[in-house]
Amino acid sequence: MTTPPSAPLTAPPPAPRPAGQPSRLQAVVAGALALVVLVVGVLVRPRTPTPDPRTTGDPALAAALREAVAGTPAHRLAVAHVEAGTATFAGLGADESTVFEIGSVSKGLTGLLLADAVERGEVALEDPLGAHLPLDGAPAADVRLGSLATHASGLPRMPGGLAMAARSIWSGVSGANPYGGYGVDALVAAARDARVGDPGPEYSNLGAALAGQALAAAAGTAWPDLLRARLTGPLGMDATTAPTRTPADDPLLAGTDASGRSHAPWVMDGFAPAGGVRSTTGDLALLVQALLDGTAPGTDALEPRADLDEDRIGHFWVTSTTSDGRTVTWHNGRTGGFAAWVGLDREAGRGVVVLSDVSASVDEVGLRLLEEGPTW
Template sequence: MASLGAPLDADYEIGSVSKGITGLLYADAWTRSELGPDTTLGDVLPLGDCPAAGLTLAAVSRHTSGLPGLPRSARPWRRTAAFLLSGTNPYGETLEELLAQARTVQLSAPRPRYSNFGFELLGHAVAAGAGMSYRALVRERLAAPLGLTSIYMPATAEELGPRAIIGTSRSGRPRQPWTGEALAPAGGIRSSIGDMARIVQALLDGTAPGQAALDPVANFAGPAARIGAAWMTLRVKGRDITWHNGATGGFRTWTGLDREAGTGVVLLSATAVMVDRQGFRMLRELTERVT
């Protein structure tokens, strides 16, 4: 496990690796018979009869639901421009605001299309199926069983903890933290390197909830990459690597496993510079040492 230059108890935005956690909790809900592959968003969320209500959670978990990355009502182009110009948080919705967006969202053809919006809905749907909030779901079904002490989901910047690192752009300019109640399942979780290491160890030894999320069930954008519930599997130099990366305004994260070898790597960085290449290389080198 590796952290890039910060105290071990500092907490980082783990970005889209939050989707990997949501995938685990979704798969865990299956084992509890709270949800099934045919459960729809509308079965567990108050969406009425809008098109999004009929989407199965299975399709959302594989990014093949037809949901956009962000809905038009969220004005994604304006948000992106504000982020690029001044580093402001492009998210921040409440759960009620997220549901209002879902009731009016337009769907495209069901094909592989990465969707933050979809995973926001998926996480809150899984939590609703369990009769709790997403925060409580993470706390009770992931953090408590694995002894994690640093994971949390700030709804506002005021909820950041005392060890929260501020991310930076490639040039070193501070970026506003990405917070928001709605965002948590798709990119709003913060964690320390120690807790991320514990999650990876639990995934390798089989004690993490929702292990089935790691198992690929469909191709994603071609036969080279396959997807489970958020988690990607890629054949790299003759080995199957299960992984997910994360990117927010000032952070980059990479988590990867060689499940056959029993090895794993976590990289957390408080800068917008990508760390995927380093993650794959470190995992390969680690695996070569132990096999």
């Protein structure tokens, strides 16, 4: 006779865990860390800026601005519409006194200073660059002032060399100012080393900066002072500056790129004539009005003088024909954290300024507001 096995008094030892299978503690730790990664990833995700919900100025123009900017990375914007001697302002989170970087619209101001200097007899468009800057017989010394203003000098877009390349890369990675500490002497030294290629159209920040510094040298002053004395001062553009160092109590907005990442202000020295100006729609409306009236110093800079791809170009000011056959004279600008557009329909006697604190083109916004009549 057999007896059934008695029931065990204790539970059997657990089976050994198969190799590679995590313990409960491991699973908890892994899950917790993965959760932390996911939460941090959501918190720091890139965010394309959206227009500020606050509205300033003329309600109809503000509504037109909000509609025009839909789909464009943008946050705070200010706009001015100038027509028949009247400036109308509006903004989204900004107004006509808000200070923005205007980037390469600065080239347009340099173009006005060039035309003004020619009218004064201080320089000639055929002057070689070496007549005004110490280029020591380098190839860039033979470049003509006028060709700099039409991007036909053969100079490259930017100075070559490892230092400038490193600045650009560092700026891209860190959001730093790629032009910080790049003075007039460094600019002239870069020009001495610059290759001068075919004089076909090639957009050149280097050329624009050299043109402005040549004008300053011819006038015996610094470029920001020249700008103040001959253009912004006479027009009453008191909020327009070209600081060579970040000012104390800086009034500038904190600009971002189109992914919402903050970028340091682009304070420039040597390159200021190419992109170092800050302004407001209030000030630029004064400029636009004076350009439409023909009373701005150097208004002749707007007149087209050469081809620039499919467009024409004066002293840095580009003239384009729109799809509906109208002629628009304009310049745009971008920095690490800002975008700008200034355009004029001279036949219609109308002009528009758009300033944004996001580095994403506002050209289409400006063109749209310029095309629309004051019945927004």
